[in-house]
Amino acid sequence: MVQISNLTDIIPQVREFENTDYYEQSTKIYFLRNFTIEMIEPYLKYNLYSNGIKPEVIFGEYDVINQELLDPQSNLHKVNPEIIILAMFMDNFVPELLSSKDELIDFLSDLDEQFELLLVNTDSLIILNTFIPSMYSEWGIASLSHVSKSEYIICKINQHIREYVSNHSDRFFLVDWERLIRILGEENSIDYRFWYSSRAPFKNAFLDLYSREITKIVRALKGLSKKCVILDCDNTLWGGVVGEDGLDGIKLDKHSYPGRVFFDFQKNLLYLYERGVLITLCSKNNEEDVWEVLDNHPYSLLKRSHLTGWRINWENKVKNIESLARELNIGLDSMVLVDDSPVECGQVKQYLPDVTVITVPQKLYIYPPLLLRDGLFDTLNFSSEDKNRTQMYQSEARRKQDQKQFSSIDDYLASLELVETIHPIRPGEIARVAQLTQKTNQFNLTTRRYSEADIKRFADDPDAAIYVLYVNDRYGEYGLTGILIARFEDHKCILDSFLLSCRILGRKLEKVFVFHCMKEIIKSHNISQWQAEYIPSKKNQQVMSFWEDMGFTLQSKGNGIKKYSLATSEFKPEQIDFIKIVEE
Amino acid sequence: MEERVKRIMAEILGIKQESINSKTTPDTVKEWDSLKHMQLILALEEEFSVEIPDEFIDKMLNVDMIFSVLRNLVE
Numbered sequence: 001m002v003q004i005s006n007l008t009d010i011i012p013q014v015r016e017f018e019n020t021d022y023y024e025q026s027t028k029i030y031f032l033r034n035f036t037i038e039m040i041e042p043y044l045k046y047n048l049y050s051n052g053i054k055p056e057v058i059f060g061e062y063d064v065i066n067q068e069l070l071d072p073q074s075n076l077h078k079v080n081p082e083i084i085i086l087a088m089f090m091d092n093f094v095p096e097l098l099s100s101k102d103e104l105i106d107f108l109s110d111l112d113e114q115f116e117l118l119l120v121n122t123d124s125l126i127i128l129n130t131f132i133p134s135m136y137s138e139w140g141i142a143s144l145s146h147v148s149k150s151e152y153i154i155c156k157i158n159q160h161i162r163e164y165v166s167n168h169s170d171r172f173f174l175v176d177w178e179r180l181i182r183i184l185g186e187e188n189s190i191d192y193r194f195w196y197s198s199r200a201p202f203k204n205a206f207l208d209l210y211s212r213e214i215t216k217i218v219r220a221l222k223g224l225s226k227k228c229v230i231l232d233c234d235n236t237l238w239g240g241v242v243g244e245d246g247l248d249g250i251k252l253d254k255h256s257y258p259g260r261v262f263f264d265f266q267k268n269l270l271y272l273y274e275r276g277v278l279i280t281l282c283s284k285n286n287e288e289d290v291w292e293v294l295d296n297h298p299y300s301l302l303k304r305s306h307l308t309g310w311r312i313n314w315e316n317k318v319k320n321i322e323s324l325a326r327e328l329n330i331g332l333d334s335m336v337l338v339d340d341s342p343v344e345c346g347q348v349k350q351y352l353p354d355v356t357v358i359t360v361p362q363k364l365y366i367y368p369p370l371l372l373r374d375g376l377f378d379t380l381n382f383s384s385e386d387k388n389r390t391q392m393y394q395s396e397a398r399r400k401q402d403q404k405q406f407s408s409i410d411d412y413l414a415s416l417e418l419v420e421t422i423h424p425i426r427p428g429e430i431a432r433v434a435q436l437t438q439k440t441n442q443f444n445l446t447t448r449r450y451s452e453a454d455i456k457r458f459a460d461d462p463d464a465a466i467y468v469l470y471v472n473d474r475y476g477e478y479g480l481t482g483i484l485i486a487r488f489e490d491h492k493c494i495l496d497s498f499l500l501s502c503r504i505l506g507r508k509l510e511k512v513f514v515f516h517c518m519k520e521i522i523k524s525h526n527i528s529q530w531q532a533e534y535i536p537s538k539k540n541q542q543v544m545s546f547w548e549d550m551g552f553t554l555q556s557k558g559n560g561i562k563k564y565s566l567a568t569s570e571f572k573p574e575q576i577d578f579i580k581i582v583e584e
Numbered sequence: 585m586e587e588r589v590k591r592i593m594a595e596i597l598g599i600k601q602e603s604i605n606s607k608t609t610p611d612t613v614k615e616w617d618s619l620k621h622m623q624l625i626l627a628l629e630e631e632f633s634v635e636i637p638d639e640f641i642d643k644m645l646n647v648d649m650i651f652s653v654l655r656n657l658v659e
Contacts, residue, residue, distance in 0.1 A: 007627045012595050038619045039626075193638045194622055204626055 002183060002373075004205045010046040017049035024538060025222045026054040029214075030081035030124070034063040035089040036200035043204075043211035051219050062199075069117045076122070083221075084124040085214065086114075089201055090131040090154070104153055108160050115164055119171060125451055126171055127217060130158040130178045135186050169381060170430070170452030175213040180206060216375035223438040223449055226356065226376045227330055229272060230321060232339040233283035233290055233312075236360055237302060238262045242289045252299045259299065264368035266301040273306050276386030277377045278328060278393060281310040282320045282337070308393040317344050318351045327400075328393065329502045331441060331539060336376055380438070381431045381452070388479065392503060395476040413507055414578040416473040420509060421582045422516050425466040430455050432480050433468060436501065441539040443510070444499040445532070445546060463488045464496075467517045471504050478504050484517045493521055495532040498546075508576055514550060515573035516581055528568050536560040585658075589650055592631055596624045609646045632658055 027048070031037055041057050048055040058079055060068050065086070068076040076084075118126050133154040158178060165174040181189050189206040202210070219225065234241045239251025239258050252266075253259035273279055279302070283290065290312050294304050309327055311320035317339075325332050333354035339345050340360035349357050356376060361367055371377070379386070399416070406412035425433060434452040441447070450458075458464045469482030481501035487494045500510050521527060532547045534540075544562070548554065551572060552564035593608070594601035597615050610616040616624075625641055628634075628650065634657040636644070644650045 006630055007623060008592050008595050008631060011598075011623075011627075015598065036619075039623055042623075193641075197638055197641075198618070198622060200622060204630070 002205075002209060004208050005043070005046065007042065007204055011042050014042050014045045014049065017045070023049075023054035024052055025224070026056070027083060027218055027222070028056045028058070028079065028081040029083045029085060029218075030058045030060060030076055030079055031085050031087055032060045032065045032068060032076070033085075033087040033089075034065060035087070036062070036194075036198055037087050037202075039200060039202070039204075040207045040211060043208045044214060047208075047211045047215040048218060051215055051224060053215075053218055053222055053224075055218075066114065066117065069114075069121050081124050083127060083218065084118065084122060085127045086118065087129060088131070090157075104156060108157065111157070111160065112164070115168075115172070119168070123453065125173065125221070125453070127173045127175055127214060128161055128165060129174065130161055130176050132177055132181050132186070132190075170434075170456065173217050173380075175210060175217075177210075180209050180213065184209060212375075216378050217380070219375070220378050220380045221438060221449065221451065223441065225334075225379050225439065226277070226336050227334040227439075228278040228280060228308075228324075228328060228336070229269070229371065229377075230280050230282045230324065230335055230337045230355075231269075232337075232341070232344070233281060233285055233293075235340040236283075236338055237266065238293065238297075238300070242293055243286060247292055247297060250293065250297070252293075252297055254299055258364050261364045261367055263299050263301070265371075268368055268372055270301055270306070272371060272377055273390065275377065275379070275382065276389040278308045278330075278390065279306050280308055280324055280328075281312060282317060282324060283312055284314050284317075285312050287312040306390065308390055309397070318347055321348065321352060321355060327397075329442075329505065336371075338371070379435065381435060388477075392476065392478060396503060399473075399475050410578070416475070416507070416578075418471065418473045418507060418509065418579045419582055420512055420516070420579055421470040421472075421584055422467055422513060422520075423584050425455070425459050425468050427459075429468055429480060430459065433466065433483055436480070436483055436499065437497065440499045440501060441537065442502050443505055443543055444497075444537070444540050445495075445543055446497050446535045447537045447540060448497050450497075458485060465521065467513075467520070469500070469509070469513045471509060482509070482513050484514065486517070486521060488525055488527070491526055491528040493518075493525065493527045493530050495530065498532075507579075509579065510546070511550070511574060512576050512579045512581065518571065519573065522568060522571075530566040530568070530571070532564040532566070534562040534564075585655065586647070586651055588631060589628070589647060589654065592627050593624065593647065593650075596620060596627050604647055606646050606648050628654065634658060 029044070038059055044057055045055055058075070058081065060076060068074040071077070115128075131154050134150050138150060162174065162176075165172045184205050189203055190201055191203045195201040231237055234243075239262055240249055242250050251259040252262050254263040269279065281290065291304065293300050294302060309324050311324055313320070321332070321335065321337065325335060331354070332352055336356040336358060337345070337348055338358045338360065339348075342359060345357045345359045348355055358370060361370070403412050406415065430452050434450055434455045437448065437450040437455070455466065458466050465486045465488075467484045468480055471478040471481055478501070481504045483497060483499055484495065485497040487496050498514060500513070518530070530552070532552055534544055534547060536544065547562070547564040551570065552566045555563045555565050557563070590601050590604045593599070593604055597613055597620060599608075599613060599615070610621065625636055625644070629636055632654055634654065636653065636657065640653045644653055
C-alpha cells in the first residue's frame with residue numbers, strides 16, 4: 001500500500017525546496033551507473049529535502065564506472081561525494097549471458113574487483129543494489145525439471161552482493177532491488193519501452209521507492225533516526241476501549257479479526273524494542289486498566305517491562321508528551337506518536353510540530369507494518385548499547401525516584417558513586433563511536449557526523465586521537481556514552497569533537513572527562529596550545545558556554561561559531577571528588 | 585485538456601504556462617532534452633491514465649502534437 005508520488009506534484013515542490021536557503025543537513029550523492037538513471041533525480045531530491053537534507057545529485061558518465069574510479073582526474077574524484085551509489089542494471093532479459101559456471105565465477109570476481117576499487121580509490125560511503133531476476137523462466141512450465149538457469153545465476157549473484165555488504169558494513173550499504181520488486185511487482189517497476197529505446201528501465205513507482213530507500217540510509221547517517229515511540233492504548237495497542245469493554249472484551253486475540261491486526265502490530269513493536277527504540281505510553285485511561293491488559297492479557301506481547309515511561313491520565317496529551325521528553329531527556333523531534341484519535345493527532349501536530357505523528361489507519365489491515373515500512377527508527381548499525389537501552393532508562397527512573405531523598409544536588413551526585421572509565425578507542429568500539437557522532441544532538445560541541453570509515457581513519461592516524469568514556473554508578477551501567485576526538489598539528493592540539501550522550505548529563509561528568517583526556521594528551525604529546533570550537537545547531541544551545549567553563553579563552557565569533565584557545569601553561573583542571581576515574 | 589497538457593509541460597520543463605504555444609519545441613526550449621522528454625511522457629501518462637505507444641513518443645514535440653496523440657488515446 002505504498003503511496004507513490006506524482007511527478008507533476010513533486011517537480012514544482014523540489015523547485016520550491018531549492019529556493020529555500022536553510023537546511024540543517026546536506027549531502028553529496030554521485031551515481032556510478034551502467035544505465036539511464038537520471039530520471040530518479042526529482043524523486044531523490046524530493047525525499048531528501050522532505051527530510052530536511054539538502055542534496056547535491058551528480059550523475060557519472062554512462063557506463064564508464066571503472067574508468068571513473070581509476071582516473072584520478074575524473075569528475076568522481078573532483079566531486080569527492082559523501083555517498084556513491086553504484087547503480088547496476090543487469091541485462092537479465094538475456095539469460096544466455098552467463099552460460100557456464102566458470103563464467104559466473106569470473107563475473108563474481110569482476111564484481112569484487114569493482115567493489116575493492118570503490119573501497120580503495122574513494123572515501124565515500126557506497127550503496128549497492130541487487131539484480132532483478134527475469135520475469136519468465138526460459139524453461140517454461142518445465143523449469144522445475146531443469147534448474148532454471150537465469151534464476152539460479154541471479155540468486156547466486158545477489159547472495160554474493162548481500163554477503164559482501166554485510167562483511168563491509170562500515171562502508172557499504174544495500175538497497176535490495178529484488179525486495180522493491182517484490183513490493184511493487186515487476187510490471188509496475190520496469191518500463192520496457194524506455195528500456196529498449198533509451199536504456200531507462202525504471203517506472204516512476206520504482207524510482208520513487210528506490211529514492212525512499214536511499215533516503216532512509218542518508219537519514220540514519222545524518223542522525224535523524226527516531227528514538228522513541230509514544231503509544232496511545234485503546235484502538236492503538238488493542239481494539240476497543242478497555243475501560244468499557246473490559247479485559248475480555250478488547251480485541252487482541254490472534255485467532256480473530258481485528259484482534260490479530262493489533263497482535264501483529266505489537267509483534268512489530270517488539271522488533272523495535274529489540275533494536276533499542278524506547279517504548280512509551282501516553283493515553284487517557286485509568287492506569288490500573290492498562291496494567292491489567294499488559295500484565296494479564298494472554299495475547300498482549302507488550303509487557304510493562306518493555307516500557308521506559310508512561311503518562312496514563314486524563315490530562316492534555318501535548319503536556320504529557322512534553323513531560324515524557326523531559327523525563328527521558330530526548331528531543332521532541334526524535335519521538336513518534338501513534339494514536340487513533342484524529343483530534344489528538346491534530347493537536348500534537350499543531351502544538352508539537354517536531355513530533356512525528358502516525359494516525360492508526362482506517363484500513364486496519366495496513367496498520368501492522370507501518371512502523372517498520374518508513375524506516376523512521378532505522379540506524380546504520382547496531383551496537384550492544386542499543387539492546388540494553390531500555391534497562392538503562394529504567395535504572396535512570398529509579399535514580400530519579402531516589403533523588404527526592406536528597407536536599408542538595410551534590411549530596412545526590414555523591415550518593416551515586418559515579419565511575420568514569422576512559423581509554424583510547426579500541427577496534428570493537430568503532431561502530432558505537434560512529435553511531436554516537438551520528439545521533440548525539442544536545443551535548444555536542446561541533447555536531448560533526450562521522451561514518452565508521454571516518455572513525456577508523458582517525459583511529460589509525462598518528463596525528464589524531466579518540467578517547468571514549470564509559471560511565472557506571474551503583475544503579476548500573478550507562479555504557480559507552482562520551483567521545484573526544486583530537487587532532488595534532490605540531491605543538492597544537494585541536495579538539496575536533498566532544499560529545500556526551502544525553503542520558504549522562506547533569507552529573508559534571510563532562511568536566512572530569514575532558515580534563516582527564518587533556519592530561520593524557522599532555523603526557524603523550526608535546527602540546528603547548530589548544531584549540532576548540534562551538535558550532536551552533538538547532539539543539540546544542542546548552543553547551544554554548546562549555547569551553548568558557550573549562551577555562552578556554554574566546555578568540556573569535558562569526559556566524560554563531562565560537563573559536564577558543566588555551567595555552568597548556570594556563571591549563572588548571574578542576575578537581576571533582578565524587579567521581580572516580582578508572583583507566584583501562 | 586489543452587490546459588492540463590500545458591500545465592504539465594510548464595511544470596516538467598520549468599517554463600511559464602502562458603508562454604507555451606505551437607512554436608514551443610525542443611529546438612526552442614533549451615531545458616527540453618531527451619531526459620525531460622521521457623519525464624514529460626511519464627507525467628502525461630500519469631495525468632491522463634494512458635500508455636503512450638513508443639511510435640508516437642518521438643512525434644510529441646509540441647503542444648498540438650501532444651494534444652492530438654492524447655485525444656486519440658483518451659477517446
